[in-house]
Amino acid sequence: MSEQFEPVIVGFLCNWCSYRAADLAGTSRMKYAPNMRAIRVMCSGRVDPQFVLKALREGADGVLIAGCHPGECHYVEGNIKALRRYILLKRMLKQWGIEPERVQLVWASASEGNVLADAVDRMTEEVRALGPLQWRKSVLGGNGHQPVAAAEVEVKVEEV
Amino acid sequence: MSEKVGVYVCHCGTNIAGTVDVEEVSKWAGEQPNVVCSRDYKFMCSSLGQELIEEDIKEQGLTRIVVAACSPHMHEKTFRGATERGGLNPYLFEMANIREHNSWATNDKEAATQKAKALIDAAVERVIHHQPLEPIPVEINPTTLIVGGGIAGITAALELANAGNHVVMVEREPSIGGHMAQLDKTFPTLDCSACILTPKMVDVGQHPNITLYTWSEVEDISGYIGNFKATVRKKARYVIEELCTGCGICEEKCPRKVVDEVFEAGLAQRKAIYRPFPQAVPKYPVLDPPNCTYFERGKCKACQILCPTGAIDFEQQDELIEIPVGNVILATGYDLFDSKRIPQYGYGRLANVFTSLEFERMVNASGPTGGSIVLRDGETVPKSVAIIHCVGSRDNNYHEYCSKVCCMYSLKFAHLVHERVPDAEVYNFYLDIRTPGKGYEEFYNRLLEEGTHFIRGRAADITDAARLPGEEGKLIVQAEDTLIGKQRRVPVDMVILSAGMEARHDSVDVSLMFGMGCDFNGFFTERHPKLDPIATMTEGVFIAGACQGPKDIPDSVAQGAAAAARVGGLISQGTVMMEPVRASINKEACSGCRICNDLCPYNAIIFHEDQKVSEVITALCQGCGTCVAACPSSAITGAHFTNDQVLSEIEGLLWDVRERQAVPA
């Protein structure tokens, strides 16, 4: 059979909980899909929708945003802000015909290496099932026009 | 401008090299744009490894450093050091985590090698956009705020004060002492709680370095490590402390008696003007208006008339006091699980079912019964007593966690019953006897010798519905004796419910006020569950005692002292260096939309009405970046996490798949 499709997932992990969760998963030698490549942000609240769009545009097949559990955010409630943005972002991606599984938000505390590892495994399978994200076909419809810049503003304004 | 980047790939013995083809990776890295030198080495964190970096900077004039090794939480500081010694600004360094996030997380060598390249390329792309930064020095105000005057808070206060530091202690109740002041004996040594606690309370009351605010609460806290500002509400006592000598005449003459639900757990009465207990610190009484005849009907004033020093002031108002402090120690303690939540145990319905706290007061020599164990009627001595373990604990319907102290205090209760009522039968219904601690297991063995009946099984029902001879007029505890595999009904005269500890009812509000988290049970979250159970995620805020999780006295004392040591360390440093990860607003670009103002959890962003622009108070900013992400006109920059840095990091991270669908320019 032909070699199976290996999706690439960009992970935005908050410095205090989820990045440490990934560290813990490693330290405790949990094996999980190598498809997620992590970027450390101080707080999931720092994840600007344009980061997500950038990642998808640059060839990622999915984006995982991970932060502290609600109520456990190191910055009181940055994760809640992230959640709000995430919901808006999903709405927007839907309009562009991007499957919801491609962008996911999970809570994983510093002690939940397994939670993060499972999330990565699950998401990898889901995205693999969806196949590669063809940004050009699915979003730009072939022409070079990029709706993204406009979209960012939309998201942010809705924020308040 | 083009930067000269040096890339260093660590083998970490075989930890990385075992899975990642490090030679291949470092060779590949060397071929990437801007990378002028790339090496792999057995142990980059070793002094030799670090020297490699230092020399290359000097000899090859590197301007940026990337180390691909373990997690930045492990060695970022180490390599920043090396970078600095090499003569570069330490923040011109970036780390690629190819161990925890890669070699340890998969066995697929090929995939791991590929991922390592991506992570390194991301770091390279990112580090190019790094800017030199300077850590922010912060002055430490040597005064420390301690919230809660229980044994943990008292210990911390005395440690700090004796070391010559000023301490402000705020206690909600009229006296310090906390739950420990209510106890009679302490396990396993059985020394009298008051005897060991009251001297410490007195020390706190008299210590020149300790300012004590009882009957007070912290209403607000602002600022940051070294420079907090606490607002304390000093509730009206209706007693002028300067004049009061604590003679107690007011209390004696007050005609109004009310049930003392707090200190005496409802077993005894107190006056409307009162001190919770004779050894209370401070000695000043408190008047409680809702129960005071004068406040109700406008007459009486017995206390005022009879006070020899004229210290009663019915007009007194709450005071708000602002106190600048450098660090905070939270020692707010615990609440006892409310046994009424388990109706099948009959507390509140069946008279002779007691809570552990009620029993503590009862056996206390200075308590309502003078230490004699009697039923609710106040005279009948029980011939048989059942002690129910794990009330509200180890039960997903209430609290999943083990409350840790109940086993030991239940054993203590059993012992006290044997001691005071020698011919009484004592039945302990337990799930597991948990006695980890010095002298604890020995105490358990002692109880076995004293003839306590231990029945392994959670009590299911406590009822007065007799059905067998010998059950009439008794309380019947029904449970399975799991070691025999039979259901048993044990008729007793008295039942004691060993209720667990739970987080303070208002712990969530408190944690929010101090900008830190608490777990799902409401206990405060420590910075690290193993390596740092004293600090919190908020710099300058520490926790001690049962507010972090169920604890007995020795543990609380240890943590209190530890917290004091940590604060003491900071005070003697005088200043702390803080990560320069801060947000700043470009006035020109700011549209004044004020979205960021409300987003900031630290109120670090102010709005200049005149210029219609917002500004970040660097000292208050904690660097979360939420505002940066939210600014519609991208006017806010988050130092060390700027948009260019993250965006180029993304590009690097996806170097191998970009072609797959790169967007035509």
Place this chain on the structure above:
Amino acid sequence: MKTFSYFPGCSLEKMATSYHQSSVQTTKALDIDLQELEDWNCCGATTYFHVDELLAYTLVGRNLAMAEKAGHDLVAPCSACFKNAYFANSYLKEDEDLANHINYALAQDNLQFSGTIQVKHLMEVFVDDVGYDTLQERVTHPLKDLRVAPYYGCQIVRPRKDHEDVENPRFFEELITAIGADPVDFANRLRCCGGSLLITSRPAAFQLIYELLLNAQHSQADVIATACPLCQTNLECYQMQINQEFGTDFKIPVLYFTQLIGLALGLPPKKLGIGTEFVSADHILTFAKEPA
């Protein structure tokens, strides 16, 4: 005027006709319209789940589907029927796969479950839809000084966890107070009556019934009030045999709560099916008096 689909259940057809009559009478008197579900089938009782869970859900599903057609919430007076309907309803709502299976079968009777209604126990109708206050106002013959043992039994409260308080419900007591009677402190009010054990293992059932009667006697109740035909049968029809078995002389009438409410509303005992008891309830009638 509130309308409900009414599912009497097999027992109320005969064994517990009095429960049926009193339910219909009292609800009518209180402006509640119970419309008997047309062509309802047995819900399978508890026994059914012993044999095949899926089939059991199908049986209940048919009744639920018919109630949905009628467009009213479903009310069951029998606690076992109620429990089956209540849980089948919530499981089918949350488990699409299960619902599909059931609907495949229901299609044979041109029915379909879509999860549009709620399931209530008859007592809940009195508690929520009539309300204590209204009930109190409507009472013409308060049962003053009648000491009533509120026997909840099992399945009216359990295994619902979302229920107000499974370990310490008070609604039955409130109802009894509302009709002017005194609820006694009945420790065993939530204990099992043995249910169908009476058939499968008599000694166990007898033991349970004995304990209940004993506890009711200790609490000096004049009458035990129930909300379930099986409880009623076990506690009442077997009292004589219990007396033989345990050498006791229990003579505690066991009435349905609807019968007591009926009396308090001044309805004629005959209409409430009073008179078909094994243990005479005649002296209870004397409590229902118009206030002087």
Place this chain on the structure above:
Amino acid sequence: MVKKPTFSEEVANLLHASHGEPLKTCIQCGTCSGTCPVAEFMDYTPRRLIAMINANLKEEVLESNTYWYCASCFQCTVRCPSEIDIAGLMYALKRYSIWKHLYDEDAVGPVFSETFVKSILRSGRSYEPVLAPTYIFSYGVREFLNEAHTATTLMLKGRLPILPPRIKRLDNFKKMANRIIPMGEA
């Protein structure tokens, strides 16, 4: 390759999804058995039965009378500190043993259950008198007389139906049931 499920897993699979936690979370506290009103009649307490299931003692478990004694009062289910639906578990065991015919032959429970089900499938409603023969034989003479007496009194008081009730759309009803478990008669 597929590994054979343990008995514990088999039973867990028989529990409806909404029936709470799988058995392996049991902490053996005995709350269920302390609560159970008929525990004294069971050969093993519910807690012990769970331990036995987890220990894979299939035969002993299925031969035990414990689960036939469960009267479905659900007191254990609501109290279990590990949120195990113990009553649901008893149902599962009943189904399992009937389905595999692994119950003890003189047990009344299984026979009764099956007759009950058949009677419903025949008429759409349950009919007490039909049930009588299925269990009456298991009684002693005195019990039999008592039972007969109770029955006649019920008749006299008009509390027993003379004719079995039937539902109208019985054919559909049988077809419906047939779609779940095909049984010849329908």
